[in-house]
Amino acid sequence: MELLAIFVAAILINNFVLRYFLGICPFLGVSKKIDSAISMGLAVTFVMSITAVVSWVINHWILIPFKLDYLQIVSFILVIASLVQLVEMFIRKISPPLYQALGIYLPLITTNCSIFFLALMASLREYNFVESIIFGVGSGLGFTLAIILMAAIREQLDHAEVPEALKGAGIALIVAGIMALAFLGFSGMIK
C-alpha cells in the first residue's frame, strides 16, 4: 500500500512538472509533436529509474558509511551526467531520426533539475531501495504524462487562432499554468 501511494503520488499528486515546476526546459522544448514527446518522456523515465537505483546504492553503500553526506550533490550529478551520456549513445545507435528530433534537449537532461530533485528527494525522505525505484519510475511516468498531454494540446493549438502576441512560448506557458491548476485538484488525495 505504501508503495502504491508513493507511485501514484509521484505520477499525479506531486507531478514534478506540474506541481514543482521542475524540468520545464524539455517540457516546453520537446512538446511540439506527440511522437518526440513520448520518446523524450521515455528517455527521462529511463534516466530517472536508473538514477534512483544508482544514487541509492552510492548514498547508502558509500556516502553514509564514510560520513560523506555533503558529497551527495556532486556524486548525484556525476551519476546523472554519465547516464545521460549512455542514453545519448544508445539512442544515436538505435534511432538516428529520434536523435535528430530530440536534438539539444537530450544532453540537456543532464542539467534537468527534476532528475536531480528526484535523487535528493529520495535520500531526504529516507526511502528504502524498493521505494526509491518506485519513486523514480513514478516520477518519470509523471513527467511522460505531463509532456504527452502538453504535446497533444499544442498539436491542437496549431489549428487554433492564437493572438499574435501569445504565439509560441507565451501560449505554451499559459497552457502549462492551466494544466498545473488542474493537477492541483489531486492534492490532498494522499498525505
Place this chain on the structure above:
Amino acid sequence: MEVLVPVITMGVLGILFSLGLVIAYRKLRVYEDPKIEQVAELLPQANCGACGYAGCRAFAEALVKGESTINSCPVSDAEGVKQISATLGVSAAEVVKKVARLHCRGTHEAAKNSGTYLGISTCDAAQLVGGNKQCSYGCLHFGDCVRACPFDALYMSEEGLPVVIEDKCTACGKCVEACPRNLFELHPISQGIIVFCRSVDRGPVSRKVCKNACIACGICSRACPEAIIIENNLAIITDYKKIDPEKIPEIEKCPTDAIGRLKKEDEG
C-alpha cells in the same frame, strides 16, 4: 588523513563511471563520415524535398554515399554546388538554372466566367466542380500555387494570374504539384518562347471562352516549323533551342498572344 577519504571516493567513482562510458562507447559507437556534416551545412537548408530525400540532411548522406548527385538539388546556387562538389571531390556538372512558368494567359479580363463561384476559395475545391471559368484548362485564380511556394517567389497579379519572380524561384516544383490544372512547368531560364495556353479545344471553341487562347491557326509553326508544331489544336514547342532568334517577331504575330516571350509584367 580525513581529507583523503572523500578525494579517493570521488576519484574512484569518477573512474568507474568513465570506464563504464568507455565500454559503452566501444559497443555503441556510430561511425559517421564527417563529410556528411560539411555537405549538410553547405546545402540550402530549405528542406523542400525537391531532391527526393526527406530533407537536406538525408540528401547530404545520400551525396556522401554516392547515391545521388548534387544536380538533384534545384535550390543550391552555382557557388554552393561548386563548394559541395569540392567537398565531395567530384567535378560539378554544369547546372542549368530552371524556373517555373505558367502556361496560361487567362486573366480576369480575357477568360470569361461561367458563373459565380462561392465555394471554398482554393483551386482544388473549385476544380472539383469544374471551376468558375468557361475555359476548363486555364488558371482558376485562387492561388494554391502562391500558398504552396516555400520561397515567396509567386504572387497573384491584379489581372488575376500568378506571377513567378524568377530571381527567387528555385524550381522546387511545389507549384507544379499544387496546380490542379497542371499549368506550371519547369523551364531552363534561357528558354525565351513559351506557349501560354493548355487548351486542346478547337479554335472557335477556345476563342469563345478566352481572348488569349491558342486557336491553332498555325502562324507560329509556319514561321518556325523545326521547333513548333500544332498538335491537338495546340501549339507545342518541341525544342526551344532550335528557335532562331530572328524568327521571334514572326512567331509573336500570334493573333491571340498565346505564344511569345514573357512580357515585363509577367516577370514580376
